[in-house]
Amino acid sequence: MSLFNSLLRHLSDGKPHLLSDLASQLHIDEQSLSAMLAECQSDGLDLQWDECVRWHDPTEPLSRSKIRHAMTSRFNGEVSVAYKVGSTNQQLRDDFQHQKIWLAEMQSSGRGRRGRRWFSPPAANIYLSLGWRFNSTVTELSGLSLAVGMKLIEALQPYAKGKLAVKWPNDIYLDERKLAGILIESVPRGESQTEMIIGIGVNVSMQSADQLDQPWTYLGRNQDRLDRSLLVAAILDALFNFLADDTMLAGELIDTYIQHHWADYDVLEGRSVSVIDGEQELLGVAAGIDEHYNFLLRTPDGLRAFCSADVSLRLARETSE
Structure with a gap:
């Protein structure tokens, strides 16, 4: 766990903490702590500090151990949780590993489809990327984004106050507003193997976003604070149970799933x-x-x-x- 993740963990109780005590708990000096607090505040965290520091309206930080404990699938890949990265997809592009998970509290250069910026404020949403190696070609996996979107809905629907649906090709809508997005990037390896990076962003507790120019919403709207670690566990279970199904080739699995279920998830049909x-x-x-x-x-x-x-x-x- 990085120092920044540890800092969030200490401040997540919403109580005032003496800077001297907090610095001691993190094993750093007060000057270094002040620099960290200034960076977090610049990133968008609502911090108030003088002799004491308090995180106003905090969220529960992501917890790798809680994610692992909550998962019910046989997923055994490595899970990394960072405070801030350029983008979680880029972390996997730089060092791809099969079944590797990257999570971050925020992204400084989050990307959506066609190079658009993905707004990624700190400690409010889910920014997740999964690496998966398929014994299939890119063409055979052309439906992966739609299938992942549908599986994402299966994972999130129990937590949603409203109906979830897929907006072709890679958005998840909650009651006619954008809730989540998917960015899948491929790295072909030979004639019959493809490494895929499955990037997912979900708005969980983000309550303001002047930078967005479309109708949007967040999963925690009109309900108690949601635990993002439990949401991540549900998402990973849904994806792993689907992708690890070895009863048929990956391309056939994706095609069959979409053919049977797409009509139930399509938000656009007939509109x-x-x-x-x-x-x-x-x-x-x-x-x-x-x-x-x-x-x-x-x-x-x-x-x-x-x-x-x-x-x-x-x-x-x-x-x-």
């Missing part, structure tokens, strides 16, 4: 949507997905198929994606 393809904006009605998991748009000129890498998509009533 008016806008597809932005470069400089062109097309209006139509969402008509599901095709066998290659492209988005289908019904227009006056007929049915059009769009690849997730090419377009932005929004409900017609939204002002931006």
